[in-house]
Amino acid sequence: MKQKLIRTKVTVRLRKSEYRKEWYIYLESYPVIVPGKEEVQRIREYLNRTVTTVEFDKKRVAKRTENSISFKPKRDDNGVIICKSDLDKETMFYADSVRKIRQREYDKKNIYNEVDLLQETMNEKRQENFVDYFKSLIKRRHKNSSDSIKVNWERTLEFLKSYGDDFIPFGKIDMKFCENYKTFLLSAPLGGNKKGTLSQNSAATYFSIFKAALKQAFIDDYFLTDISAKLKGISEIESRREYLTIDELNTLVETPCDYEVLKRAALFSALTGLRLSDIQKLKWEEISMENDAPRIHFTQQKTKGVEYMPISAQALQLCGKRKSSTTLVFSGLPDSAWISRPLKKWITSAGITKKITFHNFRHTFATLQLSSGTDIYTVSKMLGHTNVRTTQVYAKVVDEKKNQAAEAIQLKTLKN
Template identity: 75%
Template structure:
């Protein structure tokens, strides 16, 4: 096949005339066709269609006089985005066909396209998956929260403990993945912590591993999507420890070696903010509108923009107002240094529960639900993207109600 200079193959969609359905086709241009004087635009339908396409409202397509249409949204890999998992897999399949067709146009080698493809696959299969994984962190998560990057880096730690510093792609098959899953379920927690990983932590790490495999398939390191053939680790419902209102009042009246820690912890219990968000909270993000204090900030974990009211007591805990770009809780230790002074403060208040800083967020959610705030409002105030995440707190409240129902017992057999 002669080289067709600068021919580009693109996955495109054509709307069905009477249905909310889009047919998928490959468009190649420019293409030299025997017998044709001018360069041609070739359409090749792939016998697939999708119904849940996401359109980019910032990129108008060619429009008719009485209607406006938009171009489909594409991800960082140029693949058209769909809402349903089935449609997204269809678009990934279409993109794999696009790559094959593009390769046919681009080839300038003397040997056959199959030989070239096999040579490329062999070269990719010998690359180091660990190094590829490290590159993904820099590429995908350079602007992500610290907790997300730490989780990805932890997976690299477990991966190298399991398979070594060099793991060629050709060694990664279903058996390798299943063995790694079993390893995570029995892996030590690391650091100074005793015991093995919790099932939920193992599930989180394995999900990250699967995400890396999925991206490797998109990048052409696997001929099939191996991540779709392996099951994740099911979550195990965990108890969310929280403080009662009586325990919170005990803490509020108990001295703490770190005043900023005390104020920040109680602030979290009154607002539901995470430690990472409280650490980065600036005075310009706290405002008063119509006499009501509010905060306007971007969550470190989800990158969601939040705008919510807070109580007068929460504002009081912030202390004296400073310059707009000053931190509200300046000097608040990070998560690695906060546990020891926090534990000492908790014990000084006579509280025996195992409380971490994040439990103040749990406290906010549980007490809000216990006091009648509806679950959708609580979910929004916590910044959850799915109300199902908030439902775990409702179960804790239900447990308390069940205990309360049986708290009063009568001796009905006595006369």
């Protein structure tokens, strides 16, 4: 049974003598836990001292009966009872000194009780299941997050259970456990029907999520130390951002696609930089005309950021004929899980050998914008990036193109 956390207060009190005009001085301590007693106790300790010249506050009634009324004594700013005679004043200072000693004794005892209670609470928490806590975090922190964020957290949980178990007590999680889990992720199988192992970048993502969960657990008092702060994350390998050239885009325009809505949505992404998740949920009410220029006003599914940006006349043309405000612009667009096959067929039919996913059309927008001279800060805003550093990866692709262009013109070796 848990100890009850208390704050004992010691106060100097007075009790009127029945036979003389004097008051006995005692200390009252409350609340006090006494072994063997279920309820907290009120302890009185008489100091074998009396006073006779107490000043009473006529505005503060202590006790009222049919035949009499008593008042509370006046106290100074330090809580010491005020008396008129010097002898009584010294007596009250003595009483207050004893009170301070008793108060320190109780405070010290309470501190030990709190430490014991904290230790007992931590022992109980160490037995709780981190897997269940992780599940609750997904519901609590990412109730309104994008599907991609939820999927990454759920995938992290699956790998955690594969490494450990469905039951991982908090007491088992230490630096060694975490470092071993990191090693596991770097060679973990993909799972399902897929062959191979996790990429280093995927492992880095899942481990960073694991660290975020540890950080929250520390905040929620499941750990006495912040383990996440001591863990070094998995470094990401900079991956190549594949993109399409203008000529390849024009080839795709002329190439038929089994799903016309998929073709329009992909080209729309290349012209606006919108993600698939945003295009799937785009409604006509989010497209407006201002000074004959089309604009879109929407909330990003991934970051939940509100975006307000212009689009080109060609991008608007890809949206088709305007319909009611709540109608989806790209109604009938296949789910992300079913897009890969028809997209690949369309890309192959166009004679393009690059490995292109729908997201590469967003990369195409960023790369072509930077290549055409649009500054990186503007491109960052148009992509909805919260940090311009995220956009800088596209600038490296452009720099690579510049380096290739610099070597494009070759002269014969000049002779002296």
